[in-house]
Amino acid sequence: MFIVNPKASRQPYPPSLQSVMSIAQANESRQWLSRWSGLNAGATPLYSLPDLAEELGVARILVKDESVRSQLGSFKALGAPIALVRLILRTFPEQQFHPHGLLEGKYADALADFTVISATDGNHGKGLAAAAQSIGCQCVIVLHANVSVEREQAIAAYGARIVRITGNYDESVEHAASLATANDWIVVSDTSYEGYEVIPRDVMQGYGTIAAEIIEATTGNSATPAFTHVFLQGGVGGLAAGIASYLWEQYGEQRPTFVMVEPRQADCLYQSALLGKPAKATGSVDSVMAGLACGETSPLAWRFLESSVDFFMTIEDDEAVAAMRRLAAGSARDIPLVAGESSVAGLAGLARLVKETGVAAEMGIDANARVLFISTEGATAPGVYAELLGESDASVLGRQKAWLPGV
Template sequence: MFIANPKASRQPYPDSLKAVMSIAKAHESRQWLSRWSQLNAGATPLYSLPDLAGALGVAQIMVKDESVRSVLGSFKALGAPIALVRLVLRTFPEQQFDPHGLLDGKYAGVLADFTVVSATDGNHGKGLAAAAQSMGCRCVIVLHAQVSIEREQAIAAYGAQIVRITGNYDQSVEHAAALAASNHWVVVSDTSYDGYEVIPRDVMQGYGTIAAEIVEATATGAAKPAFTHVFLQGGVGGLAAGIVSYLWEQYGAGRPTFIMVEPVQADCLYQSALAGRPARATGSVDSVMAGLACGETSPLAWRFLASSVDYFMTIEDDQAIAAMRRLAAGSARDIPLVAGESSVAGLAALECLVEAADRATDLGINANSRVLLISTEGATAPGVYAELLGESAESVLARQSAWAPAA
């Protein structure tokens, strides 16, 4: 499915949105996280894939590789930790905590009885659990039926208490809220709902680090971006809002074209575009793209996406798997990449559009297009990755290490 967003506009970044999320706040969050032990030093790579670009008939394809952001394996290492830091600073103002000291565990004794809870498909929960462990507070994670045992074990390894439910993601969100209410815990969620926007805002603001690094890596001194099209993964919309808000403020009316991509069975953002308001998915919400298997749009994220995303589309699971294999294979001039199930939605969508030439024309995708993709995770569930590809992540990484670009 594919639609143009009738409400998309080209205008400077509105002050009303800037008051919620801004480049300045994104830079503050980035600085606070810069010394956290769970993050690797420096920016993540931004690779150019010239052979893939040639095969798809565009001028350039750039891939931001978030798989090496952290030992946690995904971009979520930027969202939950900064939200937890800001939550603790608000909760204990009298303590005058230093943000770096919080993540270093300097105040663990004070925070020992402070408990946070969240529902997750995997990566957000792992990021929150790791941050809580570093800071010395307690963390409870609610997992729904489709979250693999492998992902559960990865979260539990960071000291989180695991609560399993039999329902789907949206039911796990409801269960986490009920646990918080009955136990006086605090929900740290990446999706907003009525009366709950501050923490999801902080999560989204953390993702601005990705956009900041992209801008720094591609800065040409010109007012226009170095890329014409940006493909964004769906989910509840948090990552997309974090990226869009930064690039929109940076480039104003000259921003790139934004394309939102979701699994066909988890199409809440697509349905929101149709309805003109936050909406629910129409499918089963059971997708191999586990990180995007969300049934309800975050209303806060939608405020940033409603007039900035130019096109919304959905893809099938088998198209995502094919894109994983394409990135893993590499080529003479394209470095092999380990990209997890949810991270390849943008590439899968680009391939679909190129196959339907009229759609590509509608989007202005042609031989002059410079496309930005964000590979949001690596093999966060190594067993699932190997099963889908018929090859382990270690094998792909070995090929990556041995790769040298053709002259």
């Protein structure tokens, strides 16, 4: 499915949105994270895939590889830690904690009884658990029925207490909220709801680091981006809002075209575009793209997406697996990449569109198009990855090492 967003705007970034999320705040978050041991040093790679671009009939394809952001294996390492740091600074202003000191665990004794909780499909919970372990506070993670045991174990490895429920992701969000109320804990969620926007804003603001690195690796302070189209994966909309808001503020009226891609059965953002307001998915939500298997749009994220995303579309699970397989294969000129099932929606969406020439033409996807997408995770569940591809992530990384010059 594919629709044009009639509300998309190419005006300068609105002050009403800048007061909520801005480049300045994103850069502050980035500076705070720069010394956290939970992140690998430096920017994540931005690869050009010329053979894939030729296959799909576009001028250039750029992929930002977030699988190597940290041992956590995904972009979520940027959101939850910043949200937790900002939460603690607001909660204990009299303590005058320093952000770097928090992430270095210098105030662990003072925070030993402070507890945060969140529902997750995997990556956000792992990011929050890792940050809580570094800081020295307590963390409780609520998992729904479709989160694999492999992902549960990865979260528990960071010292989080795990609570399992039998429902879906949205029900796990509700359960986390009820536990927080009953125990006087604080929810650190990446999705917003009525009366709960500050923490999700901080999570989204952390993702601005990705946009900042992309700009630095391409055009620097140029007023024109190096890419014409950005394909973003859905979920509740947090990542997309964090990236789109930063690039919109940076490039203003010259911003790239944004395309939102979701699983067909978890189409809450697509439905939001149809209805003109935050909406629920119409399908079962369950998808191989576990990180995107979300049933309700984040209202806060929608405030940014409703006027920045130009097109919304959905894809099938098998298209995501095909995209994973293509990235893993590499080619003579394309580096083999480990891209998890939730990271490839953008590429899968592009591959679908180029087969529909009329739609592609309407979107400006042609031989002059320069496309960016963000591979948001690696094999965060190695067993699932190997089952889907018939090849382990270690095998792909072995071919990647052989492909890299001088290694």
